[in-house]
Amino acid sequence: MNFEFSEEQNLLREQTRGFLAEHCPMSRVRSILEADDKHDTELWGKIAEMGWTATVIPEEYGGLGLSYLELVVIAEELGRAVAPVPFSSSVYLATEALLAAGNEQQKESWLDKLATGEVIGTFALSEAHGQPTADNLTATVDDGKLSGTKIPVADAQAADIAVIAAKSGTDVGLYLVELDQAGVTREDVRTLDFTRGHARVSFDAANAEALDGGASDWGVIERLLDRAAVLYAWEQVGGAEAALEQAKEYAMGRYAFGRPIASYQAIKHKLAQMYVNNTLARSNCYWGAAALNSGSGELTQAAATCRVSATQAYYYAAKENIQTHGGMGYTWEFDCQFFYRRAKLLSVNIGSERHWQDRLITAVVNSKAA
Amino acid sequence: MDFNDSPAEAAFRDEARTWLEANVPTSEELEGLDYIEQAKLWQKRKYDAGWACIRWPKEYGGRGASAIEQVIFNQEENKFDDLPGGVFLIGQGMAAPTLMTWGKEEHMLRYLPKLASGEEIWCQLFSEPAGGSDLAALRTKAEKDGDEWVINGQKIWTSGAHYSDYGILVVRTDPNVPKHKGLSYFFLDMKSPGVEIKPIKQLSGDANFNEVYFTDVRIPDSQRLGEVGQGWQVAITTLMNERASVGGGGGGFGFDEILALARQVNVGDAPAIEDSAVRAKLADWYCKRSGLKYTGYRSMTALSRGEIPGPENSIGKLVGAPMMQDMASFGMDLLEMTGAIWDEAFAPLTGMIQAAYMGSPGMRIAGGTDEIMANIIAERVLGLPQEPRADKGMPFSDVPTGAG
Ligand SMILES: Cc1cc2nc3c(=O)[nH]c(=O)nc-3n(C[C@H](O)[C@H](O)[C@H](O)COP(=O)(O)OP(=O)(O)OC[C@H]3O[C@@H](n4cnc5c(N)ncnc54)[C@H](O)[C@@H]3O)c2cc1C
Numbered sequence: 001m002n003f004e005f006s007e008e009q010n011l012l013r014e015q016t017r018g019f020l021a022e023h024c025p026m027s028r029v030r031s032i033l034e035a036d037d038k039h040d041t042e043l044w045g046k047i048a049e050m051g052w053t054a055t056v057i058p059e060e061y062g063g064l065g066l067s068y069l070e071l072v073v074i075a076e077e078l079g080r081a082v083a084p085v086p087f088s089s090s091v092y093l094a095t096e097a098l099l100a101a102g103n104e105q106q107k108e109s110w111l112d113k114l115a116t117g118e119v120i121g122t123f124a125l126s127e128a129h130g131q132p133t134a135d136n137l138t139a140t141v142d143d144g145k146l147s148g149t150k151i152p153v154a155d156a157q158a159a160d161i162a163v164i165a166a167k168s169g170t171d172v173g174l175y176l177v178e179l180d181q182a183g184v185t186r187e188d189v190r191t192l193d194f195t196r197g198h199a200r201v202s203f204d205a206a207n208a209e210a211l212d213g214g215a216s217d218w219g220v221i222e223r224l225l226d227r228a229a230v231l232y233a234w235e236q237v238g239g240a241e242a243a244l245e246q247a248k249e250y251a252m253g254r255y256a257f258g259r260p261i262a263s264y265q266a267i268k269h270k271l272a273q274m275y276v277n278n279t280l281a282r283s284n285c286y287w288g289a290a291a292l293n294s295g296s297g298e299l300t301q302a303a304a305t306c307r308v309s310a311t312q313a314y315y316y317a318a319k320e321n322i323q324t325h326g327g328m329g330y331t332w333e334f335d336c337q338f339f340y341r342r343a344k345l346l347s348v349n350i351g352s353e354r355h356w357q358d359r360l361i362t363a364v365v366n367s368k369a370a
Numbered sequence: 371m372d373f374n375d376s377p378a379e380a381a382f383r384d385e386a387r388t389w390l391e392a393n394v395p396t397s398e399e400l401e402g403l404d405y406i407e408q409a410k411l412w413q414k415r416k417y418d419a420g421w422a423c424i425r426w427p428k429e430y431g432g433r434g435a436s437a438i439e440q441v442i443f444n445q446e447e448n449k450f451d452d453l454p455g456g457v458f459l460i461g462q463g464m465a466a467p468t469l470m471t472w473g474k475e476e477h478m479l480r481y482l483p484k485l486a487s488g489e490e491i492w493c494q495l496f497s498e499p500a501g502g503s504d505l506a507a508l509r510t511k512a513e514k515d516g517d518e519w520v521i522n523g524q525k526i527w528t529s530g531a532h533y534s535d536y537g538i539l540v541v542r543t544d545p546n547v548p549k550h551k552g553l554s555y556f557f558l559d560m561k562s563p564g565v566e567i568k569p570i571k572q573l574s575g576d577a578n579f580n581e582v583y584f585t586d587v588r589i590p591d592s593q594r595l596g597e598v599g600q601g602w603q604v605a606i607t608t609l610m611n612e613r614a615s616v617g618g619g620g621g622g623f624g625f626d627e628i629l630a631l632a633r634q635v636n637v638g639d640a641p642a643i644e645d646s647a648v649r650a651k652l653a654d655w656y657c658k659r660s661g662l663k664y665t666g667y668r669s670m671t672a673l674s675r676g677e678i679p680g681p682e683n684s685i686g687k688l689v690g691a692p693m694m695q696d697m698a699s700f701g702m703d704l705l706e707m708t709g710a711i712w713d714e715a716f717a718p719l720t721g722m723i724q725a726a727y728m729g730s731p732g733m734r735i736a737g738g739t740d741e742i743m744a745n746i747i748a749e750r751v752l753g754l755p756q757e758p759r760a761d762k763g764m765p766f767s768d769v770p771t772g773a774g
Binding site for chain 1 (some may be wrong): 371372373374629633643646649650652653654656657658660661662663664665667668670671672682685688689741744745747748749751752753754755756757758
């Protein structure tokens, strides 16, 4: 029993943090925000060069064949940096979908390109307001042709391929679509985090290939989201931690009534609460990482647990970081906004807090029944 | 990171489980004994077989086990419901580590084995009417007389003083220096002449804590831990261990119980567990409990690498106690109109929910209040500045006090 990262993994963390401090400082995030770019293409290139996109892809498909414990270390650091790159879409979702459900030939065609970052992937499930379900899904594939509309699709403008949740008859499944083809239209949609591009993507008899290397039912989507939830949660914890650090730094330096605001208990207890939330979320993320890495039967429970606590921790830290900054916190000039935007984006991206609370209790009840 | 037991750990777990299964007292064995007798019976049995306080060195009554082995044993022991033992928490969890850090070899050889065997129970004589959160404001005074100290004053909220053999005691040995500098730390035989114990009835109706009065009580100087004037530092050792040991427990009413209840009772015509508002609350509590569990595992890993548990352990109690209170309150809501009935024959879980509701306010205060825990995290973990103190640097005798 050992509940810590190995020395090599800690070294990777330092290296990753150092790299992002150099290539993705807050000023860089700001420049993407202000230029209204979809993502930081230069940073993406460097990240791919570092091999982060190849982390868990097996060597036989051109990856590094490392474990999820390395990937979560990278995820946390990307979260800290609020990195404006399509990493979650391409790595946690598209790559994972291919690994889980792709057939041999599909894996061979795409995984090496995803590993080098020359191909960016994304995942599309949502079509309308409210929770997507097997019943309300309308995108359909008929004879290898996909029709329907997905909104929002994260990083769609940057992506070359997308994994689409769609129905064939009444069967739900995952389909692989190359986005650069006649039957696909991408229109920008503005989200509250414009450092990450999102789009409405319409498919009009677009060529689509079933990912038929795995099961084809709603469960395939749930399992994919469970895996992604752990990785998202690590990003969220990274962001929450960075927001706490920012709040702390400001509170130490800002004086009111002749003393640092950090010496006022209302502020101290706010920051202590951030610390408590972040610690609980991080510890749950350890469980999630271990379950993901070992393919444990507890994955759903662990994933939903770390997802719920990380979502709550990031939201609290992001909003109270603004509050700690007072008027400054509410300005465009200050960086508090990045955490606040990203916290909400990540929290709805793969299903809301409510959704994951619900999934958690289902899993807990099932585990007790077993 | 590996959440599974290593082969050696798995073997140890098996050994522990096998022993526990064969030796946990049956209800027949416990029948007719009061809580203390039950606790002593179980503790003695563990001690005789080498399963008491297993992390302590063998010569002090332990097993010389590792931190991880201690966790494994606790996990296995906790699988048995309602094992008696809470009365040893202060002695084994707080007094013993303080003795090990500050005591002399002869103290350890004399007192630790009897703590491990459960023959002797210890209590904590820290809080006073004028010194609770601000413990260093305590006034009970000790004056040197030859090789002895003469103690006069009063302690309050002393849990278990009435059944304890020894107590750890912080007193003021010098009122003319700033408050933290004038304290000294002793341990005391509770049967000493001049010790008077008066029970205090708690909000719950029980009387587990007491007032303890000292009138010319004599303590040999050999029972001092640390130097004269170093009492605050010694007390910190005790308090750090208190946070570590209070945090974990809570037994009885917890997430599993509220989950079971939500599956039994209805909201409308469906089981409460299907109601989305109920599910959201349960999920949040599950996440907190799980977060504490894995935080505990992480500190144990640190411990097993030789790191000392730090102030970050304050989070266990800070999260756990209010959570128990909220779960108990919500548990009664789930019962709707019968929720307030605390009749053991009628209430679910023989009234455990109501008992948790009545007991949890005390947990939020004992061992450092929620607010003090948050201060500790803010100051010692995050490094935020202390609030200005009106008594800073002032001789204790000049410090202003309230009317009370
Ligand atoms: C069930 C129970 C068992 C106990 N057992 C023992 C025992 O065995 N031995 C022992 O020595 N003591 C024991 N205690 C005492 C306990 O440690 C004290 O009650 C506790 O430290 C609080 O002190 P107080 O009661 O004087 O409250 P106070 O210190 O007067 O606090 C009153 C309120 O003021 C707040 N407050 C005080 N200072 C600050 C501050 N700096 N910042 C913000 N808020 C502040 C507190 O949080 C609290 O809400 C026990 C208490 C209980 C309830």
